[in-house]
Amino acid sequence: MLYLASKYFEExxxxxxxxxxxxxxxxxxxxxxxxxxxxxxxxxSLLGACFGASNIPLHLLNGLKRKEELIxxxxxxxxxxxxxxxxxxxxxxRFGRPSPFPTxxxxxxxxxxxxxxxxxxxxxxxxxxxxxxxxxxxLRFKRDIFSPLDEGxxxxxxxxxxxxxxxxxxxxxIRLDEDDxxxxxxxxxxIVQCESGSGVFYYPQSSELVSRLDAYAKVRSRHGVxxxxxxTIDLFQNYGIQISINRx
Amino acid sequence: MPLTQYSCNCGEGTNLHTHLVNLDLAKSRxxxxxxxxxxxxxxxxxxxxxxxxxxxxxxxxxRDAIQGAxxxxxxxxxxxxxxxxxxxxxxxxTIKNEKFTGALQGYHRGSSIDVHPDSWKYxxxxxxxxxxxxxxxxxxGSKLEESWRTQGTPYHNTLDAGDNTLTARLVAALVGNIVSxxxxxxxxxxxxxxxxxxxxxxxxxxxxxVDETHRVFVRNLVAGAQPFEAGMDDLCLTGIAxxxxxxxxxxxxxxxxxxxxxSLLQLTHKNEEGVKQALAWGDLLKHIxxxxxxxxxxxxxxxxxxxxxxxxxxxxxxxxxxxxxxxEVLSRGLSDIDAYHGPxxxxxxx
Numbered sequence: 001m002l003y004l005a006s007k008y009f010e011e012x013x014x015x016x017x018x019x020x021x022x023x024x025x026x027x028x029x030x031x032x033x034x035x036x037x038x039x040x041x042x043x044x045s046l047l048g049a050c051f052g053a054s055n056i057p058l059h060l061l062n063g064l065k066r067k068e069e070l071i072x073x074x075x076x077x078x079x080x081x082x083x084x085x086x087x088x089x090x091x092x093x094r095f096g097r098p099s100p101f102p103t104x105x106x107x108x109x110x111x112x113x114x115x116x117x118x119x120x121x122x123x124x125x126x127x128x129x130x131x132x133x134x135x136x137x138x139l140r141f142k143r144d145i146f147s148p149l150d151e152g153x154x155x156x157x158x159x160x161x162x163x164x165x166x167x168x169x170x171x172x173x174i175r176l177d178e179d180d181x182x183x184x185x186x187x188x189x190x191i192v193q194c195e196s197g198s199g200v201f202y203y204p205q206s207s208e209l210v211s212r213l214d215a216y217a218k219v220r221s222r223h224g225v226x227x228x229x230x231x232t233i234d235l236f237q238n239y240g241i242q243i244s245i246n247r248x
Numbered sequence: 249m250p251l252t253q254y255s256c257n258c259g260e261g262t263n264l265h266t267h268l269v270n271l272d273l274a275k276s277r278x279x280x281x282x283x284x285x286x287x288x289x290x291x292x293x294x295x296x297x298x299x300x301x302x303x304x305x306x307x308x309x310x311r312d313a314i315q316g317a318x319x320x321x322x323x324x325x326x327x328x329x330x331x332x333x334x335x336x337x338x339x340x341x342t343i344k345n346e347k348f349t350g351a352l353q354g355y356h357r358g359s360s361i362d363v364h365p366d367s368w369k370y371x372x373x374x375x376x377x378x379x380x381x382x383x384x385x386x387x388x389g390s391k392l393e394e395s396w397r398t399q400g401t402p403y404h405n406t407l408d409a410g411d412n413t414l415t416a417r418l419v420a421a422l423v424g425n426i427v428s429x430x431x432x433x434x435x436x437x438x439x440x441x442x443x444x445x446x447x448x449x450x451x452x453x454x455x456x457x458v459d460e461t462h463r464v465f466v467r468n469l470v471a472g473a474q475p476f477e478a479g480m481d482d483l484c485l486t487g488i489a490x491x492x493x494x495x496x497x498x499x500x501x502x503x504x505x506x507x508x509x510x511s512l513l514q515l516t517h518k519n520e521e522g523v524k525q526a527l528a529w530g531d532l533l534k535h536i537x538x539x540x541x542x543x544x545x546x547x548x549x550x551x552x553x554x555x556x557x558x559x560x561x562x563x564x565x566x567x568x569x570x571x572x573x574x575x576e577v578l579s580r581g582l583s584d585i586d587a588y589h590g591p592x593x594x595x596x597x598x
Contacts, residue, residue, distance in 0.1 A: 002564045003587065003595060006574055009556060018306045022320065028584045030327040031344065031351045033334040037404075037413050038485035040324025042529070045492045048320025049536045050556055052307025056316060060323050063355045065411040066420075073420060074318040076427045078311050081497060 001039050004029055005046045018055040022047050026060075310540035314496055317533070318423065321492060325416040327352065329404040330360045332413070337589035339365040358404035358411075358456075367401055403457040414455040414462075415486050417445055422493045422512070432494060434511040438475055442515065459486060461516045479516045487517035488526045495530030499537060505530055528566055535559035 008025035012018045029043050030036050048056070064070060307313035331352065334340045343361050344351050404413055412420070421441035426432055446462050461482040468478035491509050498505035509526045513519070536556055564574040577587070577594055587594045 002560055002567060003574065003577060004584065006557070006560045006564070007578060007584075009560070010578075012306060013557075026320070026324045026327050027352060027354075029324060030331060032584060032588045033331045033337075033340040034588070035333065035485055036328035037325045037332045038415060038489050040326075040328040041321045041416060041419065041489040041492070042324075042485060044320030044322070044324030045317045045489075045529075045533065046536065046560075048316035048318065049313045049533055050306055051316055051320075052309075052312035053316035053319055054308050054312050055306060056319055056323065059354070060327075061319065063410040064319075064322055064326060065408050066322075067410075070319060070322050070420060073423045073427065074315045077318065077423045077493065077497070078314045080427055080430065081314060082311055084500075 001029075001043045001046065004039075004043055005050075008047060009050055012051065018051040019057050022051050022055055023057050023060060307540065310537060313537055313540055317496060318419075318493070321419060321489075322412055322416055325412050326355055326407075326410050329358045329407050329411070329413055330356045330402070332403050334364065334366055336365060337585075340589070355409040357409050358402055358407035361402055363400035364402040365400070367403055401456070404455055406456045412455075414445070414458060415489060417455070418442065418490050419493060421445055422490065426493055426497050431497070432508045432511060434515075437512075438515065443469075461486070465516050476514050479514065479518050481519050482517045483519040483522045483525075484517070487513055487519065487522040488529050490517075491526040491529070492533075495526065495533050496537075499530060499534045502527070502530075525567070528563065532559055532563045 004025050008021045008028075011024070012021040025047055026040060026044060029040050032039075061067060061071075307316055330347075331340065331343070334343065343365075347361055348356070407413065418441075422432075422437060425437040425441055429436060443466075446458065446466060461480055461484075464480045465478045469475060491512060494508040494512060495505060498508050506523070506527060509523055509530075513522055513526065536559060561574050564572065572594070580594075582594070
């Protein structure tokens with residue numbers, strides 16, 4: 001963005017109309033593909049501040065689908081900032097302070113309740129965690145029972161890079177088969193990650209998760225599924241979870 | 249003339265932070281700078297030196313500049329929606345030739361391209377067979393499910409020409425929040441703007457694509473996580489972009505600005521580097537706005553402003569960590585396509 005901003009700002013300094021420079025910059029950015037929407041937001045913030053709303057080409061402004069709404073909002077926003085700055089203090093601290101996080105209750109959110117299936121899945125995880133402990137090499141289970149702990153691909157990618165550079169002594173490998181997809185899961189004391197062509201998951205509380213997996217495996221290997229308590233079995237059946245152990 | 253990174257306690261914040269300053273200009277304005285706090289001296293070319301503090305602002309005044317910044321954001325976002333996330337230069341070129349006679353020349357519908365060459369692998373990460381789309385994303389579920397099941401769905405295929413993506417809609421919502429509350433009210437934003445925009449099927453957000461960071465937030469929220477614990481660690485341009493209204497609103501006080509940025513990014517982009525980058529972007533915006541604020545306040549300023557050219561170069565140094573020289577890159581005379589996609593590519597289009 002900074003390259004584009006500099007190039008087109010200097011074009012305006014060299015005599016090109018600021019309106020044309022702004023339009024050329026934003027169109028060029030769009031034509032580059034990639035993350036052009038987010039780049040467009042940031043490039044727009046820079047060059048728009050440089051050139052001003054007065055230099056925005058009218059056809060671009062008029063072409064915004066929500067033009068009236070956006071102009072009204074930005075007008076009120078600008079007016080608010082000017083009111084604060086016009087007090088004569090160039091570093092005003094009385095401009096509405098942001099509310100710090102996260103110190104208050106979220107009563108406004110109380111209406112949002114977790115769906116029942118998530119609650120049940122969490123119950124299932126607690127049941128598994130309550131069992132004992134044996135090393136496991138292979139498991140088959142319905143992967144999405146852990147989705148509430150998902151932290152997303154970006155975090156997983158970073159943690160994966162970190163994990164690959166650290167000691168592998170405490171890593172275990174288990175394989176998950178679901179819907180004909182073979183998936184690899186690697187976990188250690190810090191991370192659990194799961195990736196396949198159909199999805200990527202990263203689990204932050206790996207020690208807890210490992211405990212749950214190992215615990216269930218121990219009960220299965222010693223006693224068979226009938227020895228698992230009825231509530232857990234019901235939950236498994238409700239979600240079509242099939243768990244089997246293949247010792248390596 | 250050197251530009252210097254300067255650790256200061258200028259009154260903008262109680263914490264030690266850095267500014268990029270022109271020492272000669274600072275001295276000419278009688279600004280006292282403690283030499284022991286100087287950190288890194290960056291020598292610039294004569295070209296930059298000659299432009300010091302001389303480039304007149306194009307914007308008429310502060311009002312024009314701030315409104316220009318915000319409106320241009322929405323324009324830049326809307327222009328990009330048809331080609332968003334196409335990274336292959338060959339495919340990009342083919343699509344532009346077939347659908348846009350060589351290049352985008354204005355706004356187009358998000359569905360202008362029939363098949364997005366790269367969308368499937370990303371959409372598959374939110375495969376509705378794996379995610380409770382209906383329960384998490386409310387009434388939008390059916391629309392999302394249909395799109396997400398279809399290979400090659402353009403990311404923003406439901407957007408009309410000139411309409412904005414979800415990220416830009418969040419920026420607009422934040423602008424409204426700041427206006428309504430005379431400053432950021434993060435809880436109000438969360439409950440009244442963010443969650444409704446992310447989850448509800450209404451006309452206020454027509455975008456098909458919901459970034460992973462939002463999906464994770466909602467999934468964890470419905471799983472029982474507290475709102476400020478539900479987000480993920482994410483470092484991306486989106487995180488900086490959604491902060492821009494805060495960077496403008498709190499540009500006069502860096503402490504407040506940092507609190508505001510952290511409050512917002514805590515929701516969906518929990519990443520310390522992201523906070524630093526957003527604040528660095530705020531510094532750059534502040535320098536661009538500085539000539540107008542100086543006019544308003546009879547030239548009183550603790551830190552002398554840089555010209556726009558200098559500020560852009562300093563930020564370029566910061567964001568590229570000194571690996572690239574902007575003047576050198578500009579002097580190559582590359583087309584923008586070549587700079588991002590050509591055989592001697594300089595930048596990532598990410």
